Amino acid sequence: MQSREFHDGAKDGLEALEPLDPSQVRSFSDLLMAMRKTAFGGRRLGEAFEVLSAMIEDPDCFVVMTLSGAMTIAKMGKIISSMIDHGMVQAVVSTGALIAHGLSESVGKTHYRHDPSVSDEELFEKGYNRVYDTLEMEANLNYVEQVMSKTLKRIPRDQMLSSELLTRELGRTLVEEHEGAGILKSACQKGVPVYIPAFTDSEMGLDVATWAMGHEVDRARSQGQGAGPEGDLGILRALHQVRPTFNPYLDLNSYTDRILSAKRLGILTIGGGVPRNWAQQVAPYVEIGNVRLGLNVKPPRFHYGVRICPEPDYWGGLSGCTYQEGISWGKFVAPEEGGRFAEVLSDATVVWPLLMMGLLERGRSKTAKP
Numbered sequence: 001m002q003s004r005e006f007h008d009g010a011k012d013g014l015e016a017l018e019p020l021d022p023s024q025v026r027s028f029s030d031l032l033m034a035m036r037k038t039a040f041g042g043r044r045l046g047e048a049f050e051v052l053s054a055m056i057e058d059p060d061c062f063v064v065m066t067l068s069g070a071m072t073i074a075k076m077g078k079i080i081s082s083m084i085d086h087g088m089v090q091a092v093v094s095t096g097a098l099i100a101h102g103l104s105e106s107v108g109k110t111h112y113r114h115d116p117s118v119s120d121e122e123l124f125e126k127g128y129n130r131v132y133d134t135l136e137m138e139a140n141l142n143y144v145e146q147v148m149s150k151t152l153k154r155i156p157r158d159q160m161l162s163s164e165l166l167t168r169e170l171g172r173t174l175v176e177e178h179e180g181a182g183i184l185k186s187a188c189q190k191g192v193p194v195y196i197p198a199f200t201d202s203e204m205g206l207d208v209a210t211w212a213m214g215h216e217v218d219r220a221r222s223q224g225q226g227a228g229p230e231g232d233l234g235i236l237r238a239l240h241q242v243r244p245t246f247n248p249y250l251d252l253n254s255y256t257d258r259i260l261s262a263k264r265l266g267i268l269t270i271g272g273g274v275p276r277n278w279a280q281q282v283a284p285y286v287e288i289g290n291v292r293l294g295l296n297v298k299p300p301r302f303h304y305g306v307r308i309c310p311e312p313d314y315w316g317g318l319s320g321c322t323y324q325e326g327i328s329w330g331k332f333v334a335p336e337e338g339g340r341f342a343e344v345l346s347d348a349t350v351v352w353p354l355l356m357m358g359l360l361e362r363g364r365s366k367t368a369k370p
Contacts, residue, residue, distance in 0.1 A: 062262035068271035096202020106182030266304035272319025
């Protein structure tokens with residue numbers, strides 16, 4: 001049996017770890033940098049701070065923030081708007097629900113803590129929509145619909161709609177008529193596009209659909225469409241033939257053009273889902289065009305990435321997919337070629353505020369890109 005040869009880690013060039021010394025921690029950034037020299041989840045968070053800082057301070061990096069989960073109901077909305085305000089991100093890709101609940105907050109409405117002793121049946125009767133331990137009042141969403149309707153009234157009816165256009169115009173409404181912070185307000189003021197790939201899967205998508213059908217209700221009744229055996233169901237089915245002029249490919253191509261114009265790319269992923277996949281699919285989109293259309297365009301790949309999501313990769317879903325796996329799809333630059341990535345398997349409401357405070361303390365906002 002061959003005897004073991006005991007190596008010296010320092011001579012082998014290994015990185016030494018250091019005890020986290022509370023007496024040396026004076027700020028959030030100090031803490032995060034110290035965690036970088038520890039182990040397990042703490043090291044992952046420290047590495048995320050390191051990569052996120054590098055991404056944001058790189059003047060040639062176009063940073064995309066993707067958002068899923070109930071982050072605005074969880075009161076993370078001001079972190080999002082603050083990142084936009086400080087020039088930390090240049091595009092946002094989100095679920096529609098997250099933006100809708102953020103709108104509720106932006107127009108001065110309130111979310112409430114859920115009392116576990118109150119049943120979900122009672123919550124329904126009282127018009128309270130529960131998201132885990134938090135409540136969104138249906139009345140809030142009805143008010144948001146009024147903001148949406150007011151916004152849509154100034155858009156010509158023959159205007160082809162997209163989520164980018166609608167979120168920009170909603171931001172304009174917030175700027176002109178509402179005080180206080182807001183995701184879409186900050187995005188409008190900073191010229192940051194907000195894309196919602198699954199737009200119909202949201203309160204806003206339903207608002208646009210009913211707005212488009214609204215002016216047809218009286219005409220349908222006048223034609224006796226509600227008088228048959230189906231009653232109002234017959235009217236609703238007739239109204240379903242009235243569709244908004246909405247084209248999601250306007251979003252896809254607008255986003256693709258922005259990505260293709262960037263020198264380097266970074267992505268901050270909160271959660272996963274459709275926003276993450278949609279934001280990462282430009283490289284496959286370009287490669288498909290090269291093969292099928294006879295083009296020769298260099299597919300863009302992300303150089304930096306930070307993912308905050310509690311889902312592990314072994315469930316097989318995209319939310320848990322590692323950046324390393326994404327290299328096989330041509331979406332990311334391999335680490336040996338300069339790619340820098342960090343992944344934190346944690347609830348974003350726990351670690352995202354820490355990262356944000358660290359970034360602000362380090363003065364990364366001074367390197368904001370135009």
